[in-house]
Amino acid sequence: MKKTLFVLAALLAMAGMVFASGQAQSGQAGTKQVVVKTMAYGDNSNSEGVNWVRIVKAFEKENPNIKIDYELLYDEAYHQKVAARLAAGDVPALAYMGADARWGAPWKEAKQQFDHRPYIDANYFDLNLIPPMGPNGEIFEIPLGTSNITTVLYMNEELVKSLGFSEPKTYEDLVAMVPKARAAGLDVVSLDGADGWAWGSCLMSAIIARVSGDANWVSKAVAGMYKFTDQAFVDSLSLLQKMVKDGVISDKSVLVDYGANISNFSNKKALFMVQGQWAAGSIDPAVAEKTKMLAWPKLPGEKPATAGSVAAAIQVGYGITQAGAKDPAVRDAALKFMKYFYSYEETTQRLRDGAIVAPILKNYKVPDDLPTIVKQKVGLAQKAKNTDVIDAFLGGAPNDALNAGMQKIVAGTATPADVAAEVEKLLRK
Amino acid sequence: MRGRNGRNLPAYIGMVGPATAIFLFIVAYPIVYSFWLSVTDFNPNRGGAWNFVGLEQYIKMLQDPNFWHSLKNNLIVVAVSVFGQIPIGFALAYILYRNMVRASGFFQSMVFLPNFLSTIVIGILWKRMFQADGPVARLIQIVTQNPGAQFDLMLRADTIMYPIGFALIWMYTGLYMVIFLANLQKIDTGMIEAAQIDGANEFQIFTRVIVPVLSGTILVSSILAIAGSLRGFDLIFAITTQGLQRNNAMVLPIFMYQTAFQDYNNPSRFAYGAAISNAIIIISVLLILLSNFIGKKLNAGEEY
Numbered sequence: 001m002k003k004t005l006f007v008l009a010a011l012l013a014m015a016g017m018v019f020a021s022g023q024a025q026s027g028q029a030g031t032k033q034v035v036v037k038t039m040a041y042g043d044n045s046n047s048e049g050v051n052w053v054r055i056v057k058a059f060e061k062e063n064p065n066i067k068i069d070y071e072l073l074y075d076e077a078y079h080q081k082v083a084a085r086l087a088a089g090d091v092p093a094l095a096y097m098g099a100d101a102r103w104g105a106p107w108k109e110a111k112q113q114f115d116h117r118p119y120i121d122a123n124y125f126d127l128n129l130i131p132p133m134g135p136n137g138e139i140f141e142i143p144l145g146t147s148n149i150t151t152v153l154y155m156n157e158e159l160v161k162s163l164g165f166s167e168p169k170t171y172e173d174l175v176a177m178v179p180k181a182r183a184a185g186l187d188v189v190s191l192d193g194a195d196g197w198a199w200g201s202c203l204m205s206a207i208i209a210r211v212s213g214d215a216n217w218v219s220k221a222v223a224g225m226y227k228f229t230d231q232a233f234v235d236s237l238s239l240l241q242k243m244v245k246d247g248v249i250s251d252k253s254v255l256v257d258y259g260a261n262i263s264n265f266s267n268k269k270a271l272f273m274v275q276g277q278w279a280a281g282s283i284d285p286a287v288a289e290k291t292k293m294l295a296w297p298k299l300p301g302e303k304p305a306t307a308g309s310v311a312a313a314i315q316v317g318y319g320i321t322q323a324g325a326k327d328p329a330v331r332d333a334a335l336k337f338m339k340y341f342y343s344y345e346e347t348t349q350r351l352r353d354g355a356i357v358a359p360i361l362k363n364y365k366v367p368d369d370l371p372t373i374v375k376q377k378v379g380l381a382q383k384a385k386n387t388d389v390i391d392a393f394l395g396g397a398p399n400d401a402l403n404a405g406m407q408k409i410v411a412g413t414a415t416p417a418d419v420a421a422e423v424e425k426l427l428r429k
Numbered sequence: 430m431r432g433r434n435g436r437n438l439p440a441y442i443g444m445v446g447p448a449t450a451i452f453l454f455i456v457a458y459p460i461v462y463s464f465w466l467s468v469t470d471f472n473p474n475r476g477g478a479w480n481f482v483g484l485e486q487y488i489k490m491l492q493d494p495n496f497w498h499s500l501k502n503n504l505i506v507v508a509v510s511v512f513g514q515i516p517i518g519f520a521l522a523y524i525l526y527r528n529m530v531r532a533s534g535f536f537q538s539m540v541f542l543p544n545f546l547s548t549i550v551i552g553i554l555w556k557r558m559f560q561a562d563g564p565v566a567r568l569i570q571i572v573t574q575n576p577g578a579q580f581d582l583m584l585r586a587d588t589i590m591y592p593i594g595f596a597l598i599w600m601y602t603g604l605y606m607v608i609f610l611a612n613l614q615k616i617d618t619g620m621i622e623a624a625q626i627d628g629a630n631e632f633q634i635f636t637r638v639i640v641p642v643l644s645g646t647i648l649v650s651s652i653l654a655i656a657g658s659l660r661g662f663d664l665i666f667a668i669t670t671q672g673l674q675r676n677n678a679m680v681l682p683i684f685m686y687q688t689a690f691q692d693y694n695n696p697s698r699f700a701y702g703a704a705i706s707n708a709i710i711i712i713s714v715l716l717i718l719l720s721n722f723i724g725k726k727l728n729a730g731e732e733y
Contacts, residue, residue, distance in 0.1 A: 076671060083690035087473045087699065105693040110474045185576075194560070196672020252579045255561035257670050396694035400676070400687070407673035411584045426694075 034333040035067045041096035043074040047353045059340045066333045086110040093324025094334040098316040099133035099140045101395035112321040113140040119335055129360040131314050141319030145356025147312040150389050151206035154273040158290040168297040178247040190270035192261035193253035196403030200390040202274050205311030206296050207236040209387035213303025218388035228424040237416030244410050254407050280373045281354025293376040295384045312386040357381045398426040466703035486704035499684040509594040510654035518605025526613040541603035552667020555596040559583050586677040605650050612646045648724035655716045659709050681709045
């Protein structure tokens with residue numbers, strides 16, 4: 001008995017020594033190091049991820065007392081992990097986030113949105129370019145750039161001209177391109193229709209504003225001022241059917257995912273591509289030089305009030321969470337890193353990469369030698385009227401039903417009226 | 430065992446206690462928490478107050494068409510596993526065991542290879558195979574001489590489980606093949622020789638000697654397949670795109686995930702998700718009990 005107890009006591013003592021030794025070592029290694037737990041956005045194959053890793057390394061080298069302890073995730077994996085970490089109470093101090101129904105909902109629900117206004121350096125950031133995100137004008141994140149256009153029609157000008165056409169002014173101009181494009185084995189408009197969100201964010205957001213004539217139709221509908229069963233919305237959904245029937249959008253688009261869509265456009269398999277402004281940086285540089293970024297031409301049933309408009313949301317960016325702001329040392333370290341992340345050089349690089357429309361830095365001077373496609377983007381942002389992006393206001397099950405419903409409409413397994421009724425029912429439930 | 434008189438009780442507790450504590454924390458606590466969560470309206474993201482709602486989440490689940498759609502797909506996956514992967518794995522193992530092909534080591538490695546790959550990688554690989562103008566579509570275009578033909582089974586709820594079932598068989602058959610091969614190698618070859626002397630042909634040896642001997646292995650494999658099929662999430666999630674395809678191929682774990690982690694319109698979504706996950710466990714246990722019952726009826730598990 002005594003022997004057994006002695007052995008147990010000895011084991012416990014050894015275990016204690018091991019743990020104590022570990023703590024001492026970590027204490028010696030970084031006595032005053034502040035750790036900023038971060039959820040970053042990107043992966044090792046895209047410029048966002050590669051630049052993130054590079055920036056963190058450089059920052060930590062210059063600031064050895066700060067460690068950016070990050071988790072780098074992209075696309076769906078990022079959204080999944082945000083929900084899981086918040087539910088588990090493992091809240092990062094700094095995170096890539098937005099303020100809308102898609103990018104902001106989890107942070108809002110977990111009450112982790114933190115108002116940055118008192119901490120934003122007004123001499124560094126142009127506050128006129130950062131829109132209010134909360135009911136009292138709060139700023140919950142520092143956007144990477146100005147408004148995020150989601151409904152860009154990318155045109156391969158060279159390819160369009162080679163078929164004897166020019167920039168389309170009306171939908172009928174696009175329809176007129178179909179026979180020649182088909183004969184040449186090309187799609188007219190390529191869309192990553194296998195991804196449900198692309199139909200909503202990148203196409204339907206533009207159509208509903210054009211057809212209804214109300215730039216804020218979506219936010220008003222979510223607020224109950226309109227119904228998704230209203231004729232304007234049903235007509236907008238019907239237009240998707242028409243686009244496929246007319247051959248403007250290929251019926252196989254429901255089997256094309258994001259990567260394949262950009263690859264098709266980069267490989268000159270389509271005259272046009274529908275995507276957000278962020279995709280500009282992913283297009284093959286040789287094709288990008290010949291690409292024009294447009295708003296959709298005049299659509300059937302379009303109202304003059306929203307002619308030439310594009311849907312745009314507040315751009316996402318990095319923000320400190322309530323958990324991160326609790327500790328002043330962590331908050332200050334995060335703010336210091338953000339200033340580094342949004343530096344003139346990095347912002348310019350982001351602009352060149354095609355990740356943003358325009359910077360939000362004060363007195364920023366746009367370089368003269370920007371790639372053509374980036375200049376196109378700035379031009380589009382300056383001249384096009386902005387309208388609501390659907391998933392910035394409509395989230396959860398109703399948005400999922402809408403996205404899948406649009407795919408069903410195109411695949412011929414649902415009617416616009418059915419889909420509209422389903423969205424309305426789920427939203428008001 | 431002097432512990433019976435209580436003299437060594439502290440030592441026994443010292444030995445068993447840590448493992449018991451770890452078990453309770455890692456296994457028992459989540460089960461109890463999940464059950465508790467499912468009878469409340471608690472949302473861990475919001476924290477704060479919660480109310481006991483009884484079986485409300487379960488009633489809601491049973492009234493939800495998505496639950497029945499997911500369950501149907503799950504049962505298809507179970508059927509593919511039990512009646513697809515296991516028989517094919519068994520047949521391949523038998524072919525290798527009886528040296529019916531040359532280079533058996535090569536074939537064994539090739540069939541087992543998918544088990545070395547990440548499920549996500551396999552999912553993306555099959556997604557690429559089924560995409561517009563992808564390899565499968567190209568094959569159809571060549572065969573039908575229709576350059577516009579596409580592989581569109583992924584777009585319809587009534588056909589999407591065919592390509593997914595094919596991918597599931599491709600991925601997991603190797604695992605069952607190895608299990609059966611390992612057990613076949615334990616069989617006394619004298620039994621097979623005796624059957625041959627008695628004039629049994631290869632089919633008779635297989636059905637009258639091998640299958641009865643390995644009935645226990647078949648039962649264990651079936652239980653593994655059922656349990657794995659009902660909690661299977663990753664392959665189907667990776668092989669489908671967000672939206673229509675994933676909705677069409679929705680199985681219970683994906684339904685649970687989308688409910689709990691994505692439906693921000695539902696304030697008690699975590700509780701609802703917990704109810705779905707508990708339903709997965711209940712259905713798994715019922716199916717495993719059924720397998721055991723059938724196994725006992727067929728005398729499975731008999732050792733030779």
